[in-house]
Each structure stands twice: as C-alpha cells, then as structure tokens.
Amino acid sequence: MFRNQLNSTNLPKCRLFWQLCQATTNQIQTQTQTQTRQFRVAVIGAAGGIGQPLALLLMTNKLVTELALHDLEATKGFGKDLSHISTVCKVKPYFGEDGMKKAIKGSHIVMITAGMPRKPGQTRDFLFDTNGPIVARAACLVSHYAPKALVGIITNPVNAVVVVAAEAMKQAGSYDPKRLFGVTTLDVVRAEKFIGEHMDVHPYEIRIPVVGGHAGTTIVPIFSQCQPRFKGDKKCIASIVKRIQTGGDEVVRAKAGKGSATLSMAYAAARFTNALMRGLKGKSCAPECAYVESDVTDAPFFSTPLTFGRKGIKKNHGLPKMNESEKKQVKVAVEALKQSAAKGVEYMNKMRE
Ligand SMILES: NC(=O)C1=CN([C@@H]2O[C@H](COP(=O)(O)OP(=O)(O)OC[C@H]3O[C@@H](n4cnc5c(N)ncnc54)[C@H](O)[C@@H]3O)[C@@H](O)[C@H]2O)C=CC1
Numbered sequence: 001m002f003r004n005q006l007n008s009t010n011l012p013k014c015r016l017f018w019q020l021c022q023a024t025t026n027q028i029q030t031q032t033q034t035q036t037r038q039f040r041v042a043v044i045g046a047a048g049g050i051g052q053p054l055a056l057l058l059m060t061n062k063l064v065t066e067l068a069l070h071d072l073e074a075t076k077g078f079g080k081d082l083s084h085i086s087t088v089c090k091v092k093p094y095f096g097e098d099g100m101k102k103a104i105k106g107s108h109i110v111m112i113t114a115g116m117p118r119k120p121g122q123t124r125d126f127l128f129d130t131n132g133p134i135v136a137r138a139a140c141l142v143s144h145y146a147p148k149a150l151v152g153i154i155t156n157p158v159n160a161v162v163v164v165a166a167e168a169m170k171q172a173g174s175y176d177p178k179r180l181f182g183v184t185t186l187d188v189v190r191a192e193k194f195i196g197e198h199m200d201v202h203p204y205e206i207r208i209p210v211v212g213g214h215a216g217t218t219i220v221p222i223f224s225q226c227q228p229r230f231k232g233d234k235k236c237i238a239s240i241v242k243r244i245q246t247g248g249d250e251v252v253r254a255k256a257g258k259g260s261a262t263l264s265m266a267y268a269a270a271r272f273t274n275a276l277m278r279g280l281k282g283k284s285c286a287p288e289c290a291y292v293e294s295d296v297t298d299a300p301f302f303s304t305p306l307t308f309g310r311k312g313i314k315k316n317h318g319l320p321k322m323n324e325s326e327k328k329q330v331k332v333a334v335e336a337l338k339q340s341a342a343k344g345v346e347y348m349n350k351m352r353e
C-alpha cells in the first residue's frame with residue numbers, strides 16, 4: 001500500500017524528494033525481507049551429491065537467513081559460489097572435524113546428509129557400519145551445541161541411524177523426540193509423481209500418506225487415502241507400490257556405481273526443511289510424513305503424517321484409515337522396523353561400554 005502511495009501520480013516531481021521516497025521504500029522492503037528471513041540452517045555433508053543442491057534450494061528459501069555448510073571436504077569453494085546468489089541469505093562454510101561443531105552451534109535446523117551412498121547390489125542396511133558413527137557424532141554435537149535445533153536425518157539407513165541419533169543424544173544429555181526426524185519425504189514425492197503420471201493429474205494435487213520407514217517393504221503408501229481418489233485396480237496399485245518401494249534401487253541402478261538419488265532427495269529435503277521452518281514460525285503447513293519416535297505402533301520409531309510447530313512436532317496424526325491389505329503391509333513394516341531400532345540401540349550401547 002505504501003509503495004502504491006509512493007507511485008501515485010500526485011507526488012511532486014522534485015527529483016530529490018522522489019529519490020528519498022525510493023530509498024525509504026527500498027529500506028522498508030529490505031527490512032521486511034530481513035524480518036521474515038530468520039533461520040540458520042546447517043547442512044552436514046554439504047559438499048556431497050545431496051548437500052550441494054540442497055544448499056542451493058535452501059539459499060533461495062525466503063525463510064533462511066544463514067546457511068552453515070559443513071563437510072569433511074572443503075566447502076569454501078562451493079560456499080563462495082553460492083554466496084554470489086542475489087538473496088539475503090549468508091553462507092558460512094566450515095570443514096574438518098572441528099568445523100562440524102561450529103556449523104551446528106546456533107543453528108535452528110540441522111540437516112544431516114553426511115555419509116556413504118550405496119552402490120548397485122548393496123542394501124541401505126549395508127551402510128550402517130560406515131554411516132552409524134558419522135550420525136552418532138553429529139547428533140552428539142547437536143545435543144551439546146544446539147539442543148533446541150530440529151534435526152533432519154537423511155543419511156541411510158534411515159530406519160536404524162535415526163535410532164542411533166536418538167541414543168547418542170540421550171547419552172549426551174539432551175534428547176527431545178519432538179525435534180528428531182528421519183527424512184522420508186522422498187517416498188512421498190515419488191508417490192505423488194508416480195500416481196500423478198498414472199492418473200494424468202499434476203503431482204502437486206496428489207496427497208497420499210506414506211507411513212512406516214525408508215527401505216523396501218517398510219515403505220507403505222496408503223492408497224486408500226489418496227486424494228484425489230486413486231483410479232486403478234489392485235494390480236495397478238501393487239505395481240505402483242512396488243515402484244515407490246524400490247524407487248531408490250531404480251536410481252542406484254541408473255547411476256551405475258556413481259551414487260544414489262541426489263537431486264530428487266535435495267528437492268524432498270528442501271520441502272521438508274521448509275515445513276519445519278513454517279512450523280517454527282507458527283505458520284500453517286500441510287502435514288508431512290517423517291520417521292519419528294512414536295507409540296502409534298509397536299515399533300519405537302515409525303513414519304506418520306505430522307504437523308510442525310515452534311517446538312518441532314505439534315501433532316502426530318498417527319496411522320490413517322487403512323484397508324485390510326494396507327494393515328497387513330503395516331504389520332510387516334512394524335516387524336522390520338523393530339529390528340532396525342534394536343540394531344541402533346545395540347550399537348550405541350556397545351559404544352558406551
Ligand atoms: N533419506 C533418503 O531418502 C535418502 C538418503 N540418502 C542417503 O544420503 C547420504 C548422502 O548421500 P550423497 O549425498 O549422495 O552422498 P555423497 O557421497 O555424495 O555425499 C556425502 C558427503 O558426506 C561427507 N561426509 C562423510 N563423512 C562426513 C563427516 N564425518 N562429516 C561431514 N561430512 C561427511 C562426504 O565428504 C560427502 O561430501 C547417503 O547415506 C545416502 O544413502 C540418499 C538418498 C535418499
């Protein structure tokens with residue numbers, strides 16, 4: 001409105017007055033932008049295949065004020081590159097062992113993508129021995145240096161390393177189950193894409209909960225709750241469910257030894273981070289599924305639709321209504337997830353000994 005007034009034809013034509021008005025408008029716009037852009041987000045593993053495009057997407061998010069980029073590899077080069085993008089977001093590159101602590105300190109959100117991706121023929125579980133300790137250390141540092149931060153874990157195997165993170169935080173003295181998330185958004189993104197293609201509907205219009213975990217049959221898309229209503233027979237549903245469950249393998253095969261999903265994952269992680277930030281700001285956002293500690297099933301961690309608030313999870317919406325076939329799939333997922341959780345706990349108990 002103020003801007004419209006300034007642009008009004010009633011303004012005196014005096015040049016100096018006009019320049020002053022313009023300067024004030026710019027100042028107001030800058031202040032408004034600065035006031036709405038207020039989160040420091042740390043990306044751990046930032047130089048990697050997911051980390052770089054995730055940093056780029058976050059750089060363009062109006063809610064991010066500062067991006068802390070950490071990797072064992074140098075982040076200075078691509079950090080400098082990003083810092084030339086004309087948004088008000090500041091870029092802070094960190095590297096090396098000590099850098100992780102500095103990147104985490106003061107962050108409102110910490111997205112962990114550090115660790116090995118799998119190769120053709122490997123399961124996500126194969127990565128546990130390598131990635132478990134990386135996630136444990138990052139979680140421990142969050143517990144010490146940013147205990148109020150919301151933490152999104154992308155690193156695989158999500159089903160087990162999120163439990164490792166929880167145990168590491170408990171051992172470090174500060175763990176809040178409302179603030180720790182295994183990022184399963186890529187499963188939802190894939191479901192929206194594949195269903196959208198099948199129904200010839202824009203993927204943005206598809207809403208479907210994908211519950212459970214993030215590996216094979218632990219990924220359970222609830223087609224009976226798909227909106228708009230899914231059009232297709234049982235055989236068709238089974239084939240799309242299979243494609244969602246093996247979407248990761250599809251990409252790993254196509255990349256033929258050069259890693260796993262990176263760009264689609266960065267898109268999914270940026271969407272998830274945006275939902276967390278909207279929650280922190282007290283703004284509304286459609287529920288997103290994530291793998292969190294819960295008592296919704298017998299598995300200690302389970303992905304269900306969540307609404308976010310200023311302290312992380314505001315509401316866990318629990319399991320959606322399901323048909324008999326979906327209930328059976330959830331049962332299978334729960335058994336597998338109980339084992340993954342036990343593996344995470346056992347690992348951290350051994351570390352303590
Ligand atoms: N949750 C999900 O849906 C998905 C998870 N992933 C997982 O994300 C992880 C990362 O994948 P990419 O980015 O493709 O791998 P990448 O190998 O391209 O990048 C990983 C980065 O982590 C860094 N790193 C390793 N140890 C570190 C440490 N201790 N501290 C800081 N940085 C460290 C590496 O230097 C590297 O730059 C993998 O475990 C992969 O399986 C991948 C796709 C989807």
Ligand SMILES: O=C([O-])CC(=O)C(=O)O
Pocket residue numbers: 117118124156186247248249251252260261
């Ligand atoms: O499959 C992998 O290893 C990476 C991943 O989690 C996915 O693409 O869903």
